[in-house]
Amino acid sequence: MKRIIALVMLASILSLCGCECMSGFGRDVQHMGQWIERTSEDIRN
Numbered sequence: 001m002k003r004i005i006a007l008v009m010l011a012s013i014l015s016l017c018g019c020e021c022m023s024g025f026g027r028d029v030q031h032m033g034q035w036i037e038r039t040s041e042d043i044r045n
């Protein structure tokens with residue numbers, strides 16, 4: 001029983017950390033897209 005509880009706790013911690021990693025990655029991609037837009041507008045002008 002203790003092993004099952006430990007596995008459930010470990011799985012929940014890993015899934016929460018994974019969500020944070022994916023949201024951080026999404027923000028990085030969004031910032032990169034904004035940088036590309038600004039740079040391309042500067043080149044056009």
